[in-house]
Amino acid sequence: MPSESDQLIPDELAIRLEQVWIRYRTSYEANPTLRGAFMRLGRREGRKRQVKVVEAVRDVTMDVPHGTVLGILGANGAGKSTLMRAMAGILPPTEGRIIVNGRVSTLLALGVGFNPMLSGRENVILGGLAAGLSVDQVEAKFDEIAAFADIGDFIDLPMRTYSSGMYGRLGFSVSVNMDPDILLIDEALSTGDAAFKEKANAKMRELVSEARTIVIVSHALALMQELCDSAAWLHKGELIQTGVPGEVVEAYMKFLKVGESAITLEDV
Amino acid sequence: MTVTPVTPDAVPAKRVRVFEERVHVYAPHRASLPPLGPYIREFWRRRRFAYELSRTTQKADHFNTTLGAAWLVLNPLLLGMVYFLLVSVLGSGGGASPAEKPSWVTTLGRILVGLFTWFYAANAMSLGAQSITSGGRLILNQAFPRALLPLSSTISAFLMFIPSLPVYFVFYVLGSHFDNSKNSLPGLSWALLWVPVLLTVLTVQCFGLAMLFAVMSVYFRDTNKFLGYLLRIWLYLTPVLYGLEKFDHHKWALYLNPMAPVIGSITRIWVEAKPPSTDLLLASLGWALGLFVFGAWFFISRERDFAVRI
Numbered sequence: 001m002p003s004e005s006d007q008l009i010p011d012e013l014a015i016r017l018e019q020v021w022i023r024y025r026t027s028y029e030a031n032p033t034l035r036g037a038f039m040r041l042g043r044r045e046g047r048k049r050q051v052k053v054v055e056a057v058r059d060v061t062m063d064v065p066h067g068t069v070l071g072i073l074g075a076n077g078a079g080k081s082t083l084m085r086a087m088a089g090i091l092p093p094t095e096g097r098i099i100v101n102g103r104v105s106t107l108l109a110l111g112v113g114f115n116p117m118l119s120g121r122e123n124v125i126l127g128g129l130a131a132g133l134s135v136d137q138v139e140a141k142f143d144e145i146a147a148f149a150d151i152g153d154f155i156d157l158p159m160r161t162y163s164s165g166m167y168g169r170l171g172f173s174v175s176v177n178m179d180p181d182i183l184l185i186d187e188a189l190s191t192g193d194a195a196f197k198e199k200a201n202a203k204m205r206e207l208v209s210e211a212r213t214i215v216i217v218s219h220a221l222a223l224m225q226e227l228c229d230s231a232a233w234l235h236k237g238e239l240i241q242t243g244v245p246g247e248v249v250e251a252y253m254k255f256l257k258v259g260e261s262a263i264t265l266e267d268v
Numbered sequence: 269m270t271v272t273p274v275t276p277d278a279v280p281a282k283r284v285r286v287f288e289e290r291v292h293v294y295a296p297h298r299a300s301l302p303p304l305g306p307y308i309r310e311f312w313r314r315r316r317f318a319y320e321l322s323r324t325t326q327k328a329d330h331f332n333t334t335l336g337a338a339w340l341v342l343n344p345l346l347l348g349m350v351y352f353l354l355v356s357v358l359g360s361g362g363g364a365s366p367a368e369k370p371s372w373v374t375t376l377g378r379i380l381v382g383l384f385t386w387f388y389a390a391n392a393m394s395l396g397a398q399s400i401t402s403g404g405r406l407i408l409n410q411a412f413p414r415a416l417l418p419l420s421s422t423i424s425a426f427l428m429f430i431p432s433l434p435v436y437f438v439f440y441v442l443g444s445h446f447d448n449s450k451n452s453l454p455g456l457s458w459a460l461l462w463v464p465v466l467l468t469v470l471t472v473q474c475f476g477l478a479m480l481f482a483v484m485s486v487y488f489r490d491t492n493k494f495l496g497y498l499l500r501i502w503l504y505l506t507p508v509l510y511g512l513e514k515f516d517h518h519k520w521a522l523y524l525n526p527m528a529p530v531i532g533s534i535t536r537i538w539v540e541a542k543p544p545s546t547d548l549l550l551a552s553l554g555w556a557l558g559l560f561v562f563g564a565w566f567f568i569s570r571e572r573d574f575a576v577r578i
Contacts, residue, residue: 008291024576035490085408086294089411090407090409090575092296092297092572093295094296096295096296098295100292100294103290104292106410106411109408109409112410115324126324129317130317130406132313132412135316
C-alpha cells in the first residue's frame with residue numbers, strides 16, 4: 001500500500017488499481033418489487049437462495065502510466081466492462097481502491113445521453129454536457145465534432161433518421177473530441193465502415209501521440225496489437241497476465257486453443 | 269500511541285485544488301455520504317446539463333403530437349374543467365346562503381390556481397420517481413452526480429408549469445374585473461409578491477421529494493405504481509379543490525401534510541389577497557427544508573449503488 005500521507009498517486013500514473021474486488025448481487029427476480037420484498041419478509045431463509053453474488057473483478061492490482069494505450073482482453077463475462085465502469089467511477093469497488101489522475105471520458109456505449117427525437121446538433125450539445133463540458137466548450141468543439149463524424153446534412157435531422165453507422169460515428173466523435181486525459185473505450189472501434197474505422201484509428205494514434213492515456217476493451221486482437229503498447233488479460237475477474245500486447249495475445253490465444261488465424265485476429 | 273496532528277497549513281492549497289479537480293479516488297462505501305464539497309461543486313458545475321436534459325426531453329415529447337407544445341396549456345385547462353365539474357356537481361348541495369356563496373368565477377379561479385400549483389408538485393414527484401430507473405443507459409455509462417437527474421425532473425415539471433401561469437393570469441384579471449358579486453376574485457394586490465417566494469419554497473420541497481421517490485423506486489420498482497394513487501389521495505387531502513377554512517377545526521391535519529401549508533397559502537394569496545400567516549409560512553419552510561435535507565441525504569448516500577441496481 002502506498003503511503004496516504006504524501007501523494008495519492010505518482011504524477012506519472014494515470015490509473016492505479018489497488019486490490020480491487022467488485023461483487024454484486026443478482027437476484028433471480030428480474031426486478032425488485034415491494035410485493036416480492038413482503039413475500040420474502042415472511043420466509044427469511046428463502047431470501048438467501050434468491051440472491052447470487054457475482055464476483056466480476058477479483059483482486060486486480062495494476063498501474064497504468066500516462067500515455068499508455070492499454071488493451072484489455074478476455075472472454076465474454078471476464079469482467080472487462082465492469083472494470084472499465086469502475087475506472088470511470090460509475091461502479092464503486094467492493095474492496096480495494098481505484099485512483100484516477102485526470103479527466104476521464106468514456107465511450108462505453110454509443111450515443112449515451114442521446115435522444116433519437118432530437119437533431120444530431122442538439123444531441124452533440126447534450127452529449128457534451130453529459131460528459132461534463134460547459135455549453136461554451138461544446139459549442140467551441142462542435143465544428144470539429146461534426147467534421148469528424150462527417151455525416152453531412154444529417155447533423156440537423158433528428159437522429160431517428162440516422163443509420164446505425166451514422167449514429168455510432170457521431171457518438172464516437174463526441175467522445176474522442178472531449179479533450180480527455182484518459183479515454184476509456186469499450187468495444188466501440190468497430191463503428192462505421194472501413195473508411196471511418198481508419199479515421200477512428202488515426203484519431204486514436206493522434207490522442208496517443210499527445211500522451212493521453214487510453215484503455216481499450218476489444219475482441220479485435222489484430223487491432224489491439226497494432227494500437228496498444230501494453231495489454232492485460234482478464235479471466236473470470238482475475239488478472240492473468242500483463243505485458244507487451246504480442247505476448248499477452250499469444251498467451252490468450254493459446255488458452256483459447258485457437259491459432260492466430262485471420263478470423264480470430266479480426267474478431268474473436 | 270501518538271498521532272501526529274495534521275495542521276491545515278501542512279497541505280499546500282494548490283495541491284488540494286488539484287486533488288479535487290483531477291484526482292478521483294473510488295473506494296468501497298457503506299451507505300455513507302461521499303465528500304460533499306466536491307459533490308456539490310460538481311453538481312453545480314453541471315447544472316446546465318439538467319436544464320438541457322429537461323428542455324430537450326420536453327421538446328422531444330411534443331414532437332409527434334399535432335398540437336405540439338399547445339398541450340402544455342391545454343392540459344392544465346382541461347384538467348381544470350374536469351375538476352370544476354367535479355366540484356360543482358359534488359358541492360352543489362352546500363349549506364351556504366346564496367349571498368355568501370362564491371360565484372362560479374371565484375370557484376373556478378380557486379380550483380385552477382390550486383390545480384396548476386398542485387400539478388407542478390405532482391409532476392416533479394412522479395417524473396422524479398422515474399428519473400433513476402429510466403435513466404439506465406446514462407447511469408451505466410457516464411459518471412456524474414446522480415442528483416442531477418431528479419433536478420432535471422423538477423425543472424421539467426417547472427417548465428410544464430410556466431405556460432399555465434399566463435393562462436391563469438388572464439383568467440384571474442378578467443374574472444375579478446367582470447365578476448361584481450361579493451366574493452369575487454380580488455384582482456391585483458401587493459400580496460401577489462408572496463407567490464414567487466412560496467413557489468421557491470415549493471420547488472425546494474419538490475426537489476427533495478423527487479430525490480426521495482427516485483431512491484425508493486430503485487429499491488422497490490412498485491413505487492411508481494403506488495405513487496399515482498398516493499398523489500391522487502394526497503390531492504384530496506390538500507387544500508386544492510377547497511380552501512384552507514376546511515381545516516379550521518383540524519389544524520393538525522393541515523400541519524401534518526407537507527403540501528397543505530404551502531399550497532394552501534399560495535391559493536389564499538390569489539383568492540383572498542391575504543399574505544401567508546406566520547405559522548403557515550413556518551410550516552411551509554420547515555417541511556421544505558426538512559424534506560430537502562432528508563431527500564438529499566437519502567439520495568446521495570445511496571447513489572453509488574444505483575449502477576448495480578439498475
